[in-house]
Amino acid sequence: MALSFGVRAPKGQTDMAWVTYDCACGCHPNARYRRGAAEAAHEHCCCGIVHFVGPEALGALRSYLEERRARGEDADVGPYAVHETRVTAPWGGDLPVAYGLPAHLRAH
Numbered sequence: 001m002a003l004s005f006g007v008r009a010p011k012g013q014t015d016m017a018w019v020t021y022d023c024a025c026g027c028h029p030n031a032r033y034r035r036g037a038a039e040a041a042h043e044h045c046c047c048g049i050v051h052f053v054g055p056e057a058l059g060a061l062r063s064y065l066e067e068r069r070a071r072g073e074d075a076d077v078g079p080y081a082v083h084e085t086r087v088t089a090p091w092g093g094d095l096p097v098a099y100g101l102p103a104h105l106r107a108h
């Protein structure tokens with residue numbers, strides 16, 4: 001399974017990238033990245049899928065998942081498969097996107 005991401009800039013905020021996808025659970029998780037921010041933004045869907053947008057998105061996703069696992073928070077969803085992709089920022093250029101798909105999705 002691969003997610004397909006869309007990007008938009010909210011009205012009047014050309015330095016924002018809202019990166020979203022149509023989740024199978026029915027949600028539209030939205031990671032809001034501000035241009036130039038040093039840290040990736042993320043959204044964690046109710047079903048367990050997580051996506052990060054911005055610099056070092058993959059590393060940020062891995063650390064986030066490791067911390068949750070260490071606290072036992074993801075015992076119910078099993079291990080994550082991690083993927084990387086890119087989207088085009090509203091201001092041009094590539095924005096890294098990383099996402100994690102759990103072995104078992106939570107009920108919406």
Ligand SMILES: [Zn+2]
Pocket residue numbers: 023025026027045046047108
């Ligand atoms: Zn949901």
Ligand SMILES: [Zn+2]
Pocket residue numbers: 023024025026027045046047048049
């Ligand atoms: Zn979901």
